[in-house]
Amino acid sequence: xxxRSSFLILLAALPAHAGRPLTTExxxxxxxxxxxxxxxxxxxxxxxxxxxxxxxxxxxxIEWQTGFARARADGRGAxxxxxxxxxxxxxxxxxxxxxxxxxxxxxxKQRETHRGWENPYVIVPVSATSERAAATFDFSxxxxxxxxxxxxxxxxxxxxxxxxxxRLALLAEAFGENAARPFVRAGGRVTVIKDQLELDLTxxxxxxxxxxxxxxxxxxxxxxxxxxx
Numbered sequence: 001x002x003x004r005s006s007f008l009i010l011l012a013a014l015p016a017h018a019g020r021p022l023t024t025e026x027x028x029x030x031x032x033x034x035x036x037x038x039x040x041x042x043x044x045x046x047x048x049x050x051x052x053x054x055x056x057x058x059x060x061x062i063e064w065q066t067g068f069a070r071a072r073a074d075g076r077g078a079x080x081x082x083x084x085x086x087x088x089x090x091x092x093x094x095x096x097x098x099x100x101x102x103x104x105x106x107x108x109k110q111r112e113t114h115r116g117w118e119n120p121y122v123i124v125p126v127s128a129t130s131e132r133a134a135a136t137f138d139f140s141x142x143x144x145x146x147x148x149x150x151x152x153x154x155x156x157x158x159x160x161x162x163x164x165x166x167r168l169a170l171l172a173e174a175f176g177e178n179a180a181r182p183f184v185r186a187g188g189r190v191t192v193i194k195d196q197l198e199l200d201l202t203x204x205x206x207x208x209x210x211x212x213x214x215x216x217x218x219x220x221x222x223x224x225x226x227x228x229x
Contacts, residue, residue, distance in 0.1 A: 020221045021187065021200040023175045024157030025125035025140040027099035029063035029087055030055060033228040038067075040219025042204075045211050047073035049080065051219075058228065063087045065105075083107040084117065093136075098128040103142070118147045123155060135162040138173075153177040159185075167191045171202065181206055183213070197222050 019026055020038050030036060035056040042049045048071070055065035064086055071080035085105025093099030103123040123142030129135070142155040159173030169189045176182035187202025198221040206213035 020198065020219045021185070021189065021202045021217055022138065022157075022159045022161070022171060022173050023183075023185065024138045024159035024173045025087075025101075025103055025123050025142075026136075026138040026159075027089060027091070027093050027101040027125045027127035029061070029089055029101070030057040030223070031226060032057050032059055032061075033226045034224055035228070036221060036223040038219065038221050040200075040217055042215050042217045044215035047071055056228070061088050081107060081109050082117075085121075093127045093129060098126065100124065100126045107144075109146075109148070120145055121155070133162060135160055144177075161189070164188075171200075181208060185217075187217075195223060195225065 019028070020040065035054065038051070038053040038055075040051050042051070050070045050072075051067060053065060053067035055063055057063045064084075066084045067082060068079065069081045070077055072078075083105055085103055087101060087103045089099060089101040091099045091101075101124070103121075103125065105121055106117045107119040107121065108117045109119065121142060121144035123140050125138060125140040127136060127138045130137070138157070138159040140155070140157045143152060144155055145152045155175075155177050157173060157175035159171065159175075161169050161171040163169050167190055169191075170187075171189060172184070172186045174182045174184045183204055183206050185202050185204045187200065189198055189200040191198050200217075200219050200221070202217045204215050204217060
């Protein structure tokens with residue numbers, strides 16, 4: 001059985017999926033006819049979770065993304081969660097100092113009952129850049145519904161990243177649901193191959209929480225560039 005620490009990892013990972021390694025959604029999408037793959041490991045005190053997340057932009061200003069997670073705890077592993085979403089932009093941050101978008105999706109949680117794709121969510125991300133500080137700031141607000149628990153929650157996140165060099169960026173964020181005590185993340189991302197391969201390492205914790213509320217996240221992002229017909 002997946003324990004409480006794994007539940008906290010799931011909370012930190014879903015349903016808002018931005019660019020690695022931030023959980024806070026950003027107002028950006030892949031360029032048209034391009035794809036990417038994100039993969040990461042969240043290692044907690046009692047559980048480890050593995051994620052694989054491919055995404056593509058086939059056109060029409062929409063990025064399609066799906067993700068699958070496998071959790072391991074108490075010596076046993078199982079497929080724990082999955083999601084599918086579409087993301088579009090109303091205003092691109094590539095063309096102005098700020099951007100805004102819309103994300104809509106559905107999650108599937110592995111349970112004794114209610115195993116279908118039946119938990120919807122909607123998120124509105126806003127991003128802004130500062131050339132003077134060489135930084136990007138992300139803000140997101142959203143809603144999700146858990147059918148099994150008959151519960152709807154408000155999702156929120158605030159994140160920032162700043163470039164230290166052409167290859168290294170530092171990142172930090174706070175995110176959570178409703179008025180519950182939030183999680184915070186801090187770490188860095190290294191560009192291995194420009195516009196193609198990045199690696200990241202972050203620490204996540206919940207201020208005032210227990211050791212079960214802390215985990216390390218190690219991931220990578222690979223982008224293809226334009227290649228689809």
